[in-house]
Amino acid sequence: MALIELNGIKKVYRHGDIETEILKGIDLKIERGEFIAIVGPSGSGKSTLLYILGLLDRPSSGSYLLEGKEVLKLSDDELSRLRADYIGFVFQAFYLIPYLTVLDNVLLPLQYLPRESRKKKFSNIQPEKFAEEILNRLGLSDRKNFKPEQLSGGQKQRTAIARALMNKPELILADEPTGQLDSASGKAVMEILKELHREGKTIIVVTHDKEVASYAQRIVEIKDGRIVRCSSSSKN
Amino acid sequence: MFFFLKELISSLLHNKVRTFFAILGILFGVVSLILIVAAIEGSNLQANRVIKKLGPDSVLIVSGAIGKGPKGRLRNLSLKDVREISKLEGIFALTYGIVKPTTVSSLSSSKFSAVFGVGENWLSSWNYKIEQGRGFTLKDFRDLKKVAVIGHDVSDFFWPGENPIGKVILIGKTPFRVIGVYKKKGKTPNGHNLDNRVFIPYRVYDKTVEKTYDKVSIIRFRVLDTSNYSTIVEEVRAILLKNHSPNDFTLITPVVVKKFLSMLSATFALFLGIASTTALIVGGFVLSAIFYVNVYTRQWEIGLRKALGATRKKVVIRILSESLVVAVSSAITGSILGILLIPSILESLNVPVVYPAKAFIIAAIFSVAVCLFAAYFPAKRASEFNPVESLRRKIQ
Structure with a gap:
């Protein structure tokens, strides 16, 4: 069974009398453990698709099987x-x-994790210990008591990745994760995502950067609210 | 839970100015509420003290209309009133007295004391407890004995450290034998010294201190059965009105005292109550506005929390918790300020200084209620934010 199956996803925005159709019927199947890049020009609807995939936004019609x-x-x-x-x-x-330390920012999602899941996911490790382990892995253990303003862009994004990993999710969704980073930091961030993929996480990245997209197994190209091409990346 | 609190406090400390104004807004209401409840409690205490001193079953008749200056010098009442009242059924401990500040002296020194010519029962009726020697006997009254019962200040002045019983003092020019000393009574609420008094039998007073022409300043009696209280008071009033004009006397009963004092405290309560309620409501509006601005400036943060999985309820709880911290901080700061202000405020109102727990509890409850109410609407609004739109509101 696919992890995610989208069928006929449409999204319409209304501004007064004007209706804008952002997504015009998206069908997409995502298997567990895939690394997918969604690419397309700005305004193509790729971010909207990501937010729908992330359950932050609801489509106007269609079905979403998780x-x-x-x-x-x-x-x-x-x-x-x-x-x-x-x-x-x-x-x-x-x-x-801004008012929380790096470690507290990473711990933040824990309070929203339903109790049963928390019990299951943290049966053999203390959450605080787990957070420190992630930070350690992402090379941030000496920054754990820093405030975000004291971090470089790359460190900030690595903290954000650590936070995304806190609740041990099935799926990681990244919206232009390298958009505000210099190329070296951007590369480092993509390497981390690639490594997480290798460990079995399902990863979906939205980008307009070809370089970033090349880390993915599969590239889904969107234009004017439709998937125009689905291809395998050469790098993988 | 610990993380939740830690995160909450960091958030409030991060926005120091906002938190400060939020607390300030509530603080005024809290302080005034504490002061008003303390003032009311204080004046109730005073009323109860007065009533206790008076006795719940007793009736006091003083010369002159109430609120018309010192009544000690007025002698509108007479022994005729006393005799007529004594014929009423259902009363006991009837007594009467007259007073004049008089020089009292021993061989070597002299002082000014309030000298009272009193009827039988006076000491027991007014609750003077004999500490040394004895009180008056019927024989003292009948035989016009020149005997005196004195207060501690008098005995300590003339015979410090000695037993005054049997000693002689001169009241005016007449020698009196001291037969008793009463227990210290301290001061009246108006500051009169109750221990600088000398009591002698009424008839003896008439013959030695001054001619009384059968006049008295005060009459007092008690009622056997308090259910007959108002009937007896009306009968007494009828007797007095027969002998005097209505402005010549005042009938003081616990009911009158209570009415008078609670009228005062009701005025207090109304005035200060309106003031402090207004302060709290205004504070509530200020707080609400601050929280509205706050949830909008932090809209991206709320969007983020929703993206991380916060439910509506968690968003509401989060913001209400912030306001709860504001409420508790205001209540604590307000209580400290209240404790500091109670003495000066209550003294200026002529009310005994009290620190009633009730005042602090009421203020704390109001503070919490106002804060939760004020923050609820911004919190609810925040919980309804669309996460995607909220995330776009980040000010870089």
């Missing part, structure tokens, strides 16, 4: 709980909370 279950019928709060459990987000603008 592990074979239709999720669009669920309430907002049920979607919130699914997000906490299944999905880790990495954003272009990092979205680190």
Whole structure:
């Protein structure tokens, strides 16, 4: 069974009388453990698709099966709980909370993880210990008590990745993760995502950068709200 | 839970100015509420003290209309009133007195004391407890004995450290034998010294201190059965109105005292109550506005929390918790300020200084209620934010 199956996803925005169709019927199957890049020019609807995949936004019509279950019928709060459990987000603008230390930013999602999942996921490790392990792995252990403003762009994005990993999600969604980074930091971030993929995580990256897309196994190209091409990347 | 609190406090400390104004807004209301409840409690305490001193079953008749200056010098009442009242059924411990500040002296020194010519029962009726020697006997009254019961200040002045019983003092020019000393009574609420008094039998007073012409300043009696209280008071009033004009006397009963004092405290309560409620409501609006601005400036943060899996309820709880911290901080700061301000404020209101727990509890409850109410609407609004739009609101 596919991890995610989208069928006929449409998204329409209304501004007064004007209707804009951002997504015009997307069918997409994502297997567990895939690394997918969604590419396309700006305004093509790729970010909207990512937010729909991340259960942050609802399509106007279509169906979304997560592990074979239709999720669009669920309430907002049920979607919130699914997000906490299944999905880790990495954003272009990092979205680190300025008054929290690096470690506390990483621990932040834990309070939203439903209790049963928390018990299951952290049965053999203390969450705090796990957070330190991730930071250690991402080369941030000496920065754990720093505030975000004291970090470089690359460190900020690595902190955001650590936060995305905190709840041990099935799926990692990254929206232009290298958009605000210099090329060296960007490369480092993509290497981390690649490594996470190798460990079995499902990763979806939205980008307009060909270099970034080349890390993925499969590249989904979107134009004017439709998938125009699906191809395998040469690098993998 | 620990993480939640830690994160909450960091957030409030991060926005120091906002938190400061939020606390300040509530603080005024909290402080004024504490002061008003303390003032009311203080004046109730005073009323109860006065009533206790008076006795719940007692009636006091003083010369002159109430609120018209010192009544000690007025002698509108007379023994005729006393005799007529004594014929009423259902009363006991009837007594009367007259007073004049008089020079009291021993062989070597002299002082000014309030000398009272009193009827039988005076000491027991007013709750003077004999500490040394004895009180008056019927024989003292009948035989016009020149005997005196004195206060501690008098005995300590003339015979410090000695037993005054049997000693002689001169009241005016007449020698009196000291037969008793009463227990210290301290001061009246108006500051009169209750221990600088000398009591002698009324008839003896008439013959030695001054001619009384059968006049008295104060009459007092108690009622056997308090259910007959108002009937008896009306009968007494009828007797007095027969002998005097209505402005010549005042009937003081616990009911009157209570009415008078609670009228005062009701005025207090109304005035200060309106003031502090207004302060709290205004504070609540200020707080609400601050929280509205806050949830909008932090909209991306709320969007992020939703992206991380926060449900509506968690967003609401989060923001209400922030306001709860504001409420508790205001309550604590307000209580400290209240404790510091109570003495000066209550003293200026002529009310005994009290620190009623009730005041602090009421203020804390109000503070929490106002804060939760004020933050609820911004919190609810925040919980309804669309996460995708909220994330776009980040100010870089």
